[in-house]
Amino acid sequence: MPTNQREVSRRIADELAECGIGLVASLPDDWIADLIKTLEGDDRFLHVPVNREESAVGLCSGTFFSPLRSAALMGASGMLTCIYAVTKINYTYEIPMFFLVSMRGAMGDTAKYQYANGLYFQKVLDSIDLPYRLIESADQLGEIPRAYRHARIYNRPSAVILSRDVLRGEA
Amino acid sequence: MNLRDCFAYMVERWTDQLVVTSAGHSSGTWWDLTRDRDRVFYLTASMSLSSMFASGIAAGNPGVGVWAFSGDGAFVMNPGMLFVERRMNLPNLTHFLISNRCYGSTEEVEIPFSEHADYAALARAAGIERAYSFNDLDAFKSAFDEAVLAPGHSFIVLDVEKTGTETRTGAMDGPEVKFRFGRHVEKITDSAIFNVS
Numbered sequence: 001m002p003t004n005q006r007e008v009s010r011r012i013a014d015e016l017a018e019c020g021i022g023l024v025a026s027l028p029d030d031w032i033a034d035l036i037k038t039l040e041g042d043d044r045f046l047h048v049p050v051n052r053e054e055s056a057v058g059l060c061s062g063t064f065f066s067p068l069r070s071a072a073l074m075g076a077s078g079m080l081t082c083i084y085a086v087t088k089i090n091y092t093y094e095i096p097m098f099f100l101v102s103m104r105g106a107m108g109d110t111a112k113y114q115y116a117n118g119l120y121f122q123k124v125l126d127s128i129d130l131p132y133r134l135i136e137s138a139d140q141l142g143e144i145p146r147a148y149r150h151a152r153i154y155n156r157p158s159a160v161i162l163s164r165d166v167l168r169g170e171a
Numbered sequence: 172m173n174l175r176d177c178f179a180y181m182v183e184r185w186t187d188q189l190v191v192t193s194a195g196h197s198s199g200t201w202w203d204l205t206r207d208r209d210r211v212f213y214l215t216a217s218m219s220l221s222s223m224f225a226s227g228i229a230a231g232n233p234g235v236g237v238w239a240f241s242g243d244g245a246f247v248m249n250p251g252m253l254f255v256e257r258r259m260n261l262p263n264l265t266h267f268l269i270s271n272r273c274y275g276s277t278e279e280v281e282i283p284f285s286e287h288a289d290y291a292a293l294a295r296a297a298g299i300e301r302a303y304s305f306n307d308l309d310a311f312k313s314a315f316d317e318a319v320l321a322p323g324h325s326f327i328v329l330d331v332e333k334t335g336t337e338t339r340t341g342a343m344d345g346p347e348v349k350f351r352f353g354r355h356v357e358k359i360t361d362s363a364i365f366n367v368s
Binding site: 023046048049050051052054055056057058059060061062063064065066067068070084085088089092093094095 | 191212214216217219220221222223224225226227228229230231232249251252254255258259345346348349352353356360362363364
């Protein structure tokens with residue numbers, strides 16, 4: 001593991017803590033595996049591994065009705081499976097939630113089975129008017145609190161999408 | 172067991188718990204019996220996620236009991252919820268599975284293979300120790316204190332008959348449900364939910 005990868009994971013954890021986030025629901029993608037381990041070992045967070053990404057939507061939406069702030073961490077494929085839950089829960093009831101997502105399928109991803117995400121993921125988010133920030137270098141990680149707070153302001157979900165190079169500590 | 176009779180008894184025993192209902196008969200029947208717009212979140216359009224939604228409420232409000240209703244039509248879409256519930260093991264969460272072996276809000280179309288399903292056994296297999304199943308109202312009443320009111324996460328299957336009719340939830344748009352429920356949570360927990368960035 002590149003040294004910088006752990007540093008980036010810690011930096012993301014710090015940014016989430018800066019948001020006041022205390023619960024992270026996750027389902028792994030290999031690019032975020034180190035981040036998940038970092039969060040699991042960080043006492044500032046209750047880490048809840050889910051076995052279906054939509055469950056993270058339900059869980060994080062429920063925490064809105066409490067002082068506990070939350071985030072859902074997953075791969076792009078996982079977030080694509082959440083469109084039903086997001087539109088039915090977060091859009092119908094106007095409940096904010098925050099996604100952290102790995103940008104699978106973009107240039108640099110060598111996994112052929114991910115390429116559809118590169119083609120369609122951001123277009124799908126655009127089609128449901130879900131605002132997101134694409135982070136392609138570590139010096140943009142300070143955008144995480146801004147994106148999180150945007151969801152709280154307009155009462156719908158927002159997302160931060162993390163590139164491979166950022167998550168690998170190479171950018 | 173008759174769903175309405177079962178819910179009527181639960182309403183009698185209902186004190187300060189927050190309630191999350193799901194698509195299907197649980198939302199309409201609970202609304203019809205209570206007309207409550209503050210202590211109940213009618214999550215009517217998100218099949219299989221009501222117990223996860225309720226888990227989020229319970230995790231963030233550890234001093235408040237939360238009752239979650241789901242239907243078996245929703246449950247079979249996401250039985251993995253049981254593993255998440257077991258992992259969280261929230262002592263203030265009670266999950267009621269309304270098992271009528273059909274999709275209640277879609278003209279009670281049969282759930283395929285439901286005759287083979289033992290939902291309480293599934294919960295126990297997921298590691299949930301306090302898993303119960305009732306198909307008789309008197310038995311449910313007798314066990315209510317232990318199954319529902321005793322501290323600790325529990326999963327309770329209520330095996331009910333089909334109703335033959337659909338009872339609809341009261342007319343409320345989503346934001347009204349959110350604000351009324353959220354304001355109630357603010358009141359009982361003395362915490363701020365809205366206008367917090």
